[in-house]
Amino acid sequence: MSGRPLARLGPALAGVGQALVRLGPALAPLLALLAALAAGGLLIVAVGDDPVAVYGLLFGSALSWPDGIGYTLFYATPLIFTGLAVAVAFRAGLFNVGAEGQLYAAAFAAAWVGITCAGLPAWLLAPLACAAAVAAGSAWGALAGIFKARFGAHEVITTIMLNFIAVALAGYLTRFHYRQPGDAILETRPIGAGAHLARLGSLVPGLPARIPLNLAFPAALAACGLVYVLLWRTRWGYELRVTGASPDAAAYGGIAVGRQLVIAMAISGALAGMAGINEVLGYRYRYYDGFSGGYGFTGIAVALLGRNHPAGVALAALLLGGLVRGGLFVGIFSEHVSRDLVLVLQGLAILFVAVQRLPGRPAR
Amino acid sequence: MSGPAPALELRHVGKRFGGVLANDDVSFAAAAGAIHALVGENGAGKTTAMRIAFGLLAPDRGEVAVDGAPCRLAGPQDAIRLGLGMVQQHFTLVDAMTVAENVVLGAEPGRRWALDLAGASARVAELARELELRVDPAARVGELPVAARQRVELLKALYREARVLILDEPTAVLAPPEVGALFAVLRRMRRQGRTVVLITHRLSEVLAIADEVTVMRDGRVVAARPARGLDAAELARLIVGREAPPRIAKRPAHPGAPVLAVRGLTVLAAGGAGGAGGTGGRPRLDGVSFEVRAGEILGIAGIEGNGQSELIDAIAGLADPAAGGSSGTMILAGLAGLADLTDPEAAAGSRAAAGSMAARSIEPAVPPGGDAGSLPPDRDAGSMAPSRGSADTVDLAGAGPRRRRQLGIAHIPEDRHRRGLLLDLDLAENSILGAHERPPVAVGPLRGWLDRAAITRRAAAILARFEVRPAALGLPARALSGGNQQKLVAGRELSLPPRLLLAAQPTRGVDLRGSELIHRHLVALRDAGCAVLLVSSELEELMTLADRLLILHRGRVAGELDPARATVEEVGLMMTGGGAGGAQ
Numbered sequence: 001m002s003g004r005p006l007a008r009l010g011p012a013l014a015g016v017g018q019a020l021v022r023l024g025p026a027l028a029p030l031l032a033l034l035a036a037l038a039a040g041g042l043l044i045v046a047v048g049d050d051p052v053a054v055y056g057l058l059f060g061s062a063l064s065w066p067d068g069i070g071y072t073l074f075y076a077t078p079l080i081f082t083g084l085a086v087a088v089a090f091r092a093g094l095f096n097v098g099a100e101g102q103l104y105a106a107a108f109a110a111a112w113v114g115i116t117c118a119g120l121p122a123w124l125l126a127p128l129a130c131a132a133a134v135a136a137g138s139a140w141g142a143l144a145g146i147f148k149a150r151f152g153a154h155e156v157i158t159t160i161m162l163n164f165i166a167v168a169l170a171g172y173l174t175r176f177h178y179r180q181p182g183d184a185i186l187e188t189r190p191i192g193a194g195a196h197l198a199r200l201g202s203l204v205p206g207l208p209a210r211i212p213l214n215l216a217f218p219a220a221l222a223a224c225g226l227v228y229v230l231l232w233r234t235r236w237g238y239e240l241r242v243t244g245a246s247p248d249a250a251a252y253g254g255i256a257v258g259r260q261l262v263i264a265m266a267i268s269g270a271l272a273g274m275a276g277i278n279e280v281l282g283y284r285y286r287y288y289d290g291f292s293g294g295y296g297f298t299g300i301a302v303a304l305l306g307r308n309h310p311a312g313v314a315l316a317a318l319l320l321g322g323l324v325r326g327g328l329f330v331g332i333f334s335e336h337v338s339r340d341l342v343l344v345l346q347g348l349a350i351l352f353v354a355v356q357r358l359p360g361r362p363a364r
Numbered sequence: 365m366s367g368p369a370p371a372l373e374l375r376h377v378g379k380r381f382g383g384v385l386a387n388d389d390v391s392f393a394a395a396a397g398a399i400h401a402l403v404g405e406n407g408a409g410k411t412t413a414m415r416i417a418f419g420l421l422a423p424d425r426g427e428v429a430v431d432g433a434p435c436r437l438a439g440p441q442d443a444i445r446l447g448l449g450m451v452q453q454h455f456t457l458v459d460a461m462t463v464a465e466n467v468v469l470g471a472e473p474g475r476r477w478a479l480d481l482a483g484a485s486a487r488v489a490e491l492a493r494e495l496e497l498r499v500d501p502a503a504r505v506g507e508l509p510v511a512a513r514q515r516v517e518l519l520k521a522l523y524r525e526a527r528v529l530i531l532d533e534p535t536a537v538l539a540p541p542e543v544g545a546l547f548a549v550l551r552r553m554r555r556q557g558r559t560v561v562l563i564t565h566r567l568s569e570v571l572a573i574a575d576e577v578t579v580m581r582d583g584r585v586v587a588a589r590p591a592r593g594l595d596a597a598e599l600a601r602l603i604v605g606r607e608a609p610p611r612i613a614k615r616p617a618h619p620g621a622p623v624l625a626v627r628g629l630t631v632l633a634a635g636g637a638g639g640a641g642g643t644g645g646r647p648r649l650d651g652v653s654f655e656v657r658a659g660e661i662l663g664i665a666g667i668e669g670n671g672q673s674e675l676i677d678a679i680a681g682l683a684d685p686a687a688g689g690s691s692g693t694m695i696l697a698g699l700a701g702l703a704d705l706t707d708p709e710a711a712a713g714s715r716a717a718a719g720s721m722a723a724r725s726i727e728p729a730v731p732p733g734g735d736a737g738s739l740p741p742d743r744d745a746g747s748m749a750p751s752r753g754s755a756d757t758v759d760l761a762g763a764g765p766r767r768r769r770q771l772g773i774a775h776i777p778e779d780r781h782r783r784g785l786l787l788d789l790d791l792a793e794n795s796i797l798g799a800h801e802r803p804p805v806a807v808g809p810l811r812g813w814l815d816r817a818a819i820t821r822r823a824a825a826i827l828a829r830f831e832v833r834p835a836a837l838g839l840p841a842r843a844l845s846g847g848n849q850q851k852l853v854a855g856r857e858l859s860l861p862p863r864l865l866l867a868a869q870p871t872r873g874v875d876l877r878g879s880e881l882i883h884r885h886l887v888a889l890r891d892a893g894c895a896v897l898l899v900s901s902e903l904e905e906l907m908t909l910a911d912r913l914l915i916l917h918r919g920r921v922a923g924e925l926d927p928a929r930a931t932v933e934e935v936g937l938m939m940t941g942g943g944a945g946g947a948q
Contacts, residue, residue: 235801235811238800242797249785252682252777253769254766254768
């Protein structure tokens with residue numbers, strides 16, 4: 001007797017599940033985030049702290065005006081770029097694990113132009129340094145594309161190896177050729193003032209100029225729009241997505257698959273390279289060793305959370321940027337929770353996003 | 365029906381996919397030791413019902429019963445344990461493994477960690493012998509032709525001691541002699557006391573082999589009766605819900621100038637293919653020469669694996685880079701011939717005229733009543749890439765797939781999943797593949813912009829003209845049934861309109877009504893002056909549509925026949941290498 005309502009509950013739940021699946025692309029990451037926060041809350045309780053207070057601190061500090069928001073956007077900027085980089089490659093069926101190496105190559109190229117052409121006027125030097133970054137990142141990405149198209153080398157392997165090479169090469173050049181003498185840490189001489197990107201503090205009233213949020217941020221948002229237009233409004237984007245959907249069908253449709261792979265990796269590398277611009281031209285005004293701290297790898301998480309869509313990537317990057325900012329405060333002001341909580345939340349969110357279907361439903 | 369309980373039963377089964385009721389109160393019973401045909405058009409719900417019976421899908425309501433006992437199937441493992449086996453339309457084999465390894469996969473013999481492959485091989489060979497199934501247990505599955513893979517799937521089910529075997533459209537991929545061989549196996553299985561459920565939409569097969577018939581239409585069972593006493597007309601009426609469609613009325617062909625001339629085409633086998641296939645270094649195609657003229661359908665008959673796929677790939681420019689290379693020439697003749705044919709006044713033939721002529725003359729092919737939005741002629745004067753210089757002919761050597769498409773070659777591929785479709789992209793995006801880089805789809809500077817309105821118009825017109833259901837542009841191609849996927853692909857290629865159409869298995873897996881639709885469009889395209897090269901494993905399709913018939917055997921042209929005069933036996937003899945080559 002009491003079995004009947006329960007028996008009804010099953011299909012009802014399944015119905016809810018199906019509805020969620022249909023709302024899919026937008027809702028699933030959101031649900032994953034909520035699940036991650038819930039699981040993280042349990043973790044906070046387990047270490048003996050109050051989840052409400054910790055989450056309040058986390059999001060409060062990330063969203064306060066002007067510092068919270070300013071830094072959140074600043075931290076989000078490179079993640080938008082690397083997230084886009086991973087997403088574009090993914091749409092072409094490629095897993096670019098090399099955004100890290102591409103942004104190192106790009107950052108050093110930007111610094112190199114900023115140092116060697118320091119005397120040039122700002123209107124010339126800044127664009128030139130940006131172009132160098134984009135070109136270097138693009139070339140570094142295209143290499144992996146060429147390896148794949150010409151020799152069938154898997155891009156995951158080649159991009160990982162190219163990561164090592166890029167970081168080591170930039171480190172070598174810094175240490176032996178462009179080092180700032182006397183500095184304790186490994187960094188290059190400062191770039192010419194003409195290469196500095198304007199900080200948004202000088203443009204937006206109420207935003208202090210000490211916050212390093214710079215022109216790279218609006219550029220990142222513009223890149224989201226451009227990537228969207230490229231992928232869904234142009235012939236080239238169509239060819240790229242067709243290649244990703246099915247290389248056999250692409251060849252059948254008259255698309256040169258090998259060329260698409262190279263183009264996709266070049267675009268991906270260029271986007272990753274722009275993350276280097278934010279750091280070198282907008283913040284540090286020099287290249288220094290190990291500056292990234294994994295923006296390229298976090299870009300994979302951003303792309304996953306953002307479902308490889310530019311709008312999703314922007315939102316995911318803002319979220320992770322906010323977590324980075326808030327994490328600093330959690331680490332300092334909470335008793336038992338360290339800033340590593342942020343990494344745990346990030347990992348949990350990705351884990352839940354990776355869930356493709358709800359349990360109990362056979363795959364269709 | 366009193367007496368023993370049915371071997372397999374569905375009782376009042378319902379299943380809904382989103383807004384579609386795929387199965388609506390379906391009750392089905394297959395008597396033990398009988399061959400039961402489950403028939404109906406594409407999308408009638410046959411496959412869904414059997415996937416439920418095999419535990420691949422959970423029913424929303426109703427139940428499955430085996431030998432009269434209701435059972436809950438959490439998955440295929442449960443079904444296998446109860447003695448069910450299923451050979452699905454798309455095989456589930458591991459190409460890199462041998463036949464024996466594939467057969468035992470998931471039910472490996474031996475104790476604990478030791479895998480007794482020798483024992484497995486022996487058991488597989490024994491099973492194969494019992495049923496006279498020709499399969500080499502040591503052969504690598506990836507090197508086997510489709511028919512042999514199907515036998516491996518059968519062995520897989522039998523190895524798991526299936527008493528009830530469900531086969532989903534098993535004959536869709538088989539040539540006529542292979543169908544006969546399969547039916548012989550099924551009859552032997554019946555003699556052993558096994559039960560066979562055969563999903564099909566071919567009437568002749570039902571009448572040839574079935575003991576019982578269940579007919580489904582629109583998700584419901586509309587008839588269940590003994591096969592004895594049923595005739596084709598009645599069965600067709602039950603399936604379609606109206607009288608069977610009339611045969612394709614085909615006017616005599618008026619062939620024009622040759623559009624494609626193939627001379628001495630030889631395609632070598634891949635380098636290291638000496639292994640289990642046993643074909644050694646024999647060329648896949650060996651000195652094949654022929655011409656296709658404007659306004660004719662040239663049929664290519666042959667048992668699967670005799671060079672048809674290689675021929676189509678070679679002309680489409682899609683030859684496998686791993687293959688051993690090729691020689692010979694393929695010359696595509698210019699548009700002038702086509703213009704001559706369709707409009708003798710414009711003898712010199714402007715290309716624009718040719719393009720729009722073809723499009724215009726397709727119009728009558730729209731089925732009566734279906735006043736669906738006709739496709740706008742989409743090839744403006746500039747979009748057809750001019751052949752080099754002012755020459756009327758182009759050597760296809762060195763022209764990639766894109767250039768060949770620009771030259772007016774369209775291609776309905778034999779495997780829609782591998783090449784024809786982008787399963788995860790939507791129907792609109794699928795409808796422009798191959799036409800995506802020329803107007804009206806691609807516009808603006810460098811033809812870089814996709815005109816979304818034009819794509820929508822084009823896609824909607826294709827879906828309407830070829831009756832693709834559901835006609836929802838935003839749906840991923842994966843969501844369509846196999847027959848509807850095929851109609852989408854065929855519609856896309858037929859609507860270009862092409863100068864030369866390579867149609868490989870154009871109606872594979874498509875129901876009666878859809879096949880008729882595609883056939884009519886093929887004939888209309890021919891009448892508009894297109895050259896059509898038709899490869900099919902369905903002899904009836906070839907005999908009906910083709911104006912001339914080439915028979916391929918072991919990579920060579922075994923002969924040419926006039927389909928209007930030749931008999932099925934003559935063609936069959938040549939296909940199996942028994943004909944006096946070319947004697948006519």
